[in-house]
Amino acid sequence: xxxxTSPTTKATLTENQGFLTSEAGDKFPIVAAIPRFVPENxxxxxxxxxxKTFTKTQLDSEVGSPVTKIRMERCLGYSIENISGKNLLExxxxxxxxxxxxxxxxxxxxxxxxxVAVEANLENIGKQDNYKIAQASVYEIPYTDNSxxxxxxxxxxxxxxxxxxxxxxxxxxxxxxxxxxxDHYRWRIGYYSTLSPLYRSWLKNLxxxxxxxxxxxxxxxxxxxxxKFRNNKMLQWLLHRxxxxxxxxxxxxxxxxxxxxxxCKLDTYDSLTDYYKHLRxxxxxxxxxxxxxxxxxxxxxxxxxxxxxxxx
Numbered sequence: 001x002x003x004x005t006s007p008t009t010k011a012t013l014t015e016n017q018g019f020l021t022s023e024a025g026d027k028f029p030i031v032a033a034i035p036r037f038v039p040e041n042x043x044x045x046x047x048x049x050x051x052k053t054f055t056k057t058q059l060d061s062e063v064g065s066p067v068t069k070i071r072m073e074r075c076l077g078y079s080i081e082n083i084s085g086k087n088l089l090e091x092x093x094x095x096x097x098x099x100x101x102x103x104x105x106x107x108x109x110x111x112x113x114x115x116v117a118v119e120a121n122l123e124n125i126g127k128q129d130n131y132k133i134a135q136a137s138v139y140e141i142p143y144t145d146n147s148x149x150x151x152x153x154x155x156x157x158x159x160x161x162x163x164x165x166x167x168x169x170x171x172x173x174x175x176x177x178x179x180x181x182x183d184h185y186r187w188r189i190g191y192y193s194t195l196s197p198l199y200r201s202w203l204k205n206l207x208x209x210x211x212x213x214x215x216x217x218x219x220x221x222x223x224x225x226x227x228k229f230r231n232n233k234m235l236q237w238l239l240h241r242x243x244x245x246x247x248x249x250x251x252x253x254x255x256x257x258x259x260x261x262x263x264c265k266l267d268t269y270d271s272l273t274d275y276y277k278h279l280r281x282x283x284x285x286x287x288x289x290x291x292x293x294x295x296x297x298x299x300x301x302x303x304x305x306x307x308x309x310x311x312x
Contacts, residue, residue, distance in 0.1 A: 001108050001132055002087055002147055007037060007140035028142075034118050037136040044159070046273040048115030049208040051095035054266040055120045058097040065252065068097050075154065075181050075307050077298065083107040086149040089173050091138050092156030095120040102152070103131045110143065112136045138169050146175045155304055158185040158278045164288050171292050174312045180294070186305030187279035196244040196271065203272045215269045219245060223264055227257060246271050282306050 004013040004020055011022035013035075020028045020035050029036050056062045060069055073080050084106040093099050093111035102109045103125055111121060111133045118135045125131055136142050138153075138160060151174045160166040163184060174180050191197070199218070203211045222243040229235040230249045246267035249260055282299045285306050289297050294310035301307075 001130070002110060002143055004035060004132075004134065004142045005144050007136070007142050010144065013142070032119060032122075034122060035134040035136075035142070037134060037140060037142050038114060040116060040135075042114060043161075043275040044113075044115040044117075046204070046208040046211065046275070047094070047113075047159070047270075048117050049212060050266065050269055050273075051115070051117035051120045053212065054262070055095050055123060057262055057266050058095065059100060059124065060097070061100060063252075067251070069101055071154070071303050072098060072101060074300070074302065075183065075309060076150075076179075077309055080105050083150065087147065088150045088152055089141070089143065089148040091141065091151065091153040091170060092159075093118070093121050093133065094155070096124040098152070098154060099125055099131075103128055106130060107150075110148070112138075112141060114138070138166050141169065141173055143173060145172045148173050148175055149178045150174075150181065151178070152181045154181070154183045157182055158280075158304075159274045159276050160278075161276055163278050163280060167288050168292065171294070171312070176312050179309055179311050180289075181309045182285075183304045183307045184280045184285055185278065186301060187281045187284075188305075191279065194240055194244070195242055199244045200272045200274075200277070204275050206273075208273065211273050212269055215272055216265060218272075219261070219265050219268055223247070223261055226264075227260065244268060244272055280306060 006013055006022050006026040009024040009026055011024040011026060013020040013022050013026060018030050060066055069080060080101060086107050088102060088107040088109050090099060090102060090109060090111045093113045094117045099109060099111050099121055109131045113135060114137055118133050122133055134142055151170050153170055157163045157166050171180055222245050225239055226245060226247055245264055247260060247264045282301060285308050286297055286299050289310050297310040299308050
């Protein structure tokens with residue numbers, strides 16, 4: 001496992017009476033067994049509440065379907081077993097939908113997240129010899145540059161203040177010969193043809209404790225209609241002109257009403273309360289990676305939108 005280093009002085013950090021400290025004078029608290037490099041409240045606070053509320057909703061082990069594993073293998077470009085023994089940095093780990101698979105397949109996982117979702121992640125993963133977790137910003141990752149065989153960041157970049165700067169920060173942690181795996185929301189005109197941006201413009205500025213209650217009410221109003229007309233795709237399309245719900249009725253057709261209601265609450269809250277939401281085309285993502293001199297760039301339209309991997 002790779003040691004923590006200070007994001008400011010770059011000095012090596014060691015544990016000392018509830019803090020990570022360095023000879024350069026750095027001092028970062030360890031709270032609830034997790035090193036904290038950022039304040040608890042920040043622009044990702046809604047995500048923190050989200051993952052502490054829906055702690056296990058997205059885990060393959062709970063869903064009973066390998067949907068997350070399939071997505072990971074597509075983005076990695078090979079079987080998940082091949083990550084065994086590799087030093088891997090997971091940025092934006094959330095509650096651990098990817099983390100559990102990475103840890104179980106014996107990668108040396110160094111997980112970070114800006115929000116208090118790190119607490120849900122630790123709860124789900126538990127203490128493991130091949131797992132470390134910290135609350136930190138993608139712009140101040142507490143590891144030295146050029147350290148990791150794989151830097152893995154799915155479902156995150158579009159929610160950061162500057163996607164191009166974020167990709168550059170991730171790239172800096174990839175060692176020569178290593179791989180970067182990312183995705184990003186795809187630019188599409190259809191997003192602006194619904195009322196979802198209007199809902200979001202209101203909800204994202206509320207305190208998370210209030211916005212999550214409002215989203216629950218919105219879901220409870222619209223979801224019965226989506227469920228009732230789940231076999232009529234034309235009516236579903238019409239509903240989505242006014243309903244901001246994100247559902248997976250067609251992804252998990254064998255699951256019952258309560259399963260779909262729960263996952264709908266999660267993903268709708270995610271969609272309507274993210275403080276930043278950027279959209280990029282495949283060409284824009286490719287151009288950003290090319291500007292970093294990335295090699296063997298793979299771009300795919302799938303998953304959240306645009307998926308990419310490349311090598312240093």
